[in-house]
Amino acid sequence: MIETRDLTKMYGNLYAVNRLNLKLDKGDVYGFIGPNGAGKTTTMRILATLLNPSWGEATVCGYSIYNSPKEIRQLIGYMPDFFGVYDDMKVTEYLEFFAAAYRIKGEQRRKKCNEVLELVDLDFKRGALVTSLSRGMTQRLGLARVLLHDPQVLLLDEPASGLDPRARIDMRQLLKRLRNMGKTILISSHILPELADICNKIGIIGQGELLFNGDVEEAIRQVRGNRVYQVTVEKERLNEAAGFLQSLEGVLKVESPNGQELLRVSLADSTPDASFLAEALVRQGYRLKMLREEEVNLEDVFMGITKGIAN
DSSP states (O other): OEEEEEEEEEETTEEEEEEEOOEEOTTOEEEEEOOTTSSHHHHHHHHTTSSOOSEEEEEETTEETTTOHHHHHHHEEEEOSSOOOOTTOBHHHHHHHHHHHTTOOHHHHHHHHHHHHHHTTOGGGTTSBGGGSOHHHHHHHHHHHHHTTOOSEEEEESTTTTOOHHHHHHHHHHHHHHHHTTOEEEEEESOGGGTTTTOSEEEEEETTEEEEEEEHHHHHHHHHOSEEEEEEOOGGGHHHHHHHHHTSTTEEEEEOOTTOSSEEEEEOTTOOOSHHHHHHHHHTTOOOOEEEEOOOOHHHHHHHHTTTOOO
């Protein structure tokens, strides 16, 4: 659905985007992660045919950004980080204005406006002035606008930016709904937890260069290396248990983090699971309180992959 090959954008001697290679298949939800100024917005503007690259190629739904901008614009919905609204319009008037721009006519126009309002849970505000909407509602209205022509691909630039916690949760649920509808979504963010349970693939960009491109599990494996489990036994035998676990086959390293009454046990890749840890501890007479795999979230992934890089 989206593919770029050596996509590059320069401003003078500065690389805003440097030889970017991306590929999104139908139904992918791709998290485009990076700090402000990393090149996320520039990439999206190029894919939306609003900005020409310095060189390189990009195709959307099989159409080239150079030869088929009109066809691409009919197939995508682009929602920028900040977008203007018409202050003197009601919500329904605002949507009908853009539906008319998409050449949706008559009864079909009203029907489509009602459908997208229900989809983004904003139908109760249909008669309200746009200026009366909160930041979260305005973001949902902007998303409703880009859904009017039922695009196959959504380019969402920081859709949760500036939202309060409740509004961010609502936005996340809405994005999950769009994912379940089969939309292909490229979503940028620097708020990593927003993408953790939405995306099946991520790309980490820094200083215009793609530092990682793959699925979430692959990124976690790259950062974490070996599997790590947290183990807790009775406090007075913690050090003793550390030595015992270190002696077991398949255990690479046992650590006791400062200030924490637990052990971090790193296992070799060849070990199928951690059940042998529990069996060995109980057999040795330890009172096992906890055994769980240590989770790695997107913040850990981002910090691990971008280590040593600053924008």
